Amino acid sequence: MSLDTLFPLGWAHYALGGLMVGLGTALLFVFTGRIGGMSSVFSSTWSWVVKRPYFQAARYLESRGWRLVYAAGLIVGALVWWLGYTDGTPLGTRVPAWKLVLGGFFVGYGARLGNGCTSGHGICGLGSLQLPSLGAVLTFMATAFLTANLAARWF
Numbered sequence: 309m310s311l312d313t314l315f316p317l318g319w320a321h322y323a324l325g326g327l328m329v330g331l332g333t334a335l336l337f338v339f340t341g342r343i344g345g346m347s348s349v350f351s352s353t354w355s356w357v358v359k360r361p362y363f364q365a366a367r368y369l370e371s372r373g374w375r376l377v378y379a380a381g382l383i384v385g386a387l388v389w390w391l392g393y394t395d396g397t398p399l400g401t402r403v404p405a406w407k408l409v410l411g412g413f414f415v416g417y418g419a420r421l422g423n424g425c426t427s428g429h430g431i432c433g434l435g436s437l438q439l440p441s442l443g444a445v446l447t448f449m450a451t452a453f454l455t456a457n458l459a460a461r462w463f
Contacts, residue, residue, distance in 0.1 A: 321393065332381075333431050342374065343436070345428020346382070347419040349375045407463070422447070 311319055336344045352372035355363040390399070401408075419425040422444050424433070429448070433441020 321389075325389075328385075329427075329431060330435070333435065336378075337432070337436070340374075342371075343428065343432045344378055345424050345432055346379070347416075347425035347428060349379045350416075352376075353379070418448075418451075 315322065333344045336342055348368075348371065351363060352368040352375045355365075355368040355372050415425075422429065424441075424444065426445070426448050429438075429441040429444040434445060
């Protein structure tokens with residue numbers, strides 16, 4: 309199997325994106341000591357509007373400002389990619405909405421259950437040699453392989 313088969317749109321932009329994500333999270337940690345996982349962004353953002361004790365925990369209140377800026381950078385980065393690599397035509401998917409919603413639910417639930425998301429454990433946790441993150445990433449990958457194979461057979 310060739311790279312053209314695996315990456316019909318090319319592989320260089322994936323490599324560049326991976327390097328930029330790695331560099332960005334490394335710089336965040338080096339200059340601030342902060343770990344930049346994305347699932348905490350969700351909870352800390354809800355702390356602005358939901359007054360329940362879980363969302364009002366000090367870890368969310370103290371980090372919500374920089375995490376909101378961090379998430380905005382993710383959105384701006386995606387917009388820059390979209391403008392640079394497409395002709396401006398909106399991108400779409402053939403995946404039914406119910407599958408997207410169900411998948412989003414499972415990903416969100418898994419991120420809370422695993423005490424962090426795949427980006428937090430895979431990029432930041434492994435990058436800082438955290439053994440629990442290695443276990444989480446191996447679990448994420450095994451579950452993803454199993455789910456993809458089951459879904460391909462059933463759906």
